[in-house]
Every structure is written in C-alpha cells, then in structure tokens.
Amino acid sequence: EAKTEQLFDAKDYNAAYGLNQRRYDMLKDDAIIMHPGPINRGVEWDGDLVEAP
Incomplete structure (x- = not known):
C-alpha cells in the first residue's frame, strides 16, 4: 500500500x-x-543556489 501522507510540506x-x-x-x-x-528548486535546494559557483 502506497503511503500518501506527507510528513513535511515543501517549505x-x-x-x-x-x-x-x-x-x-x-x-x-x-x-x-x-x-x-533533477533538483527540486525550493525544496531540496533554494533556487538561487542551483547556479552557485
């Protein structure tokens, strides 16, 4: 049975x-x-950091 409850929202x-x-x-x-x-911008990484050096 698939778990549908989320423990966290994205934020x-x-x-x-x-x-x-x-x-x-x-x-x-x-x-x-x-x-x-692929990176989930705003979830795993803040969007600005995806292109950080």
Whole structure:
C-alpha cells in the first residue's frame, strides 16, 4: 500500500533539510556538492543556489 501522507510540506522540508544560503555559506571553499538530479528548486535546494559557483 502506497503511503500518501506527507510528513513535511515543501517549505518545512527545505527549512529542515534543504541546502539554503545559510548552510551553503558554512561549507568549506573546496566543498563539492553532488546531486543526482533533477533538483527540486525550493525544496531540496533554494533556487538561487542551483547556479552557485
């Protein structure tokens, strides 16, 4: 049986687990961020960070 109940809405998920600017700023300069894609902008990553250097 498929589970249909969501534990988080997109905003709550992003706040708890997503890559946001605050978390990005804490990374070391040589950090490598990997994601298998496609990225869910605004959920897994803040939209502005998708194109970040």
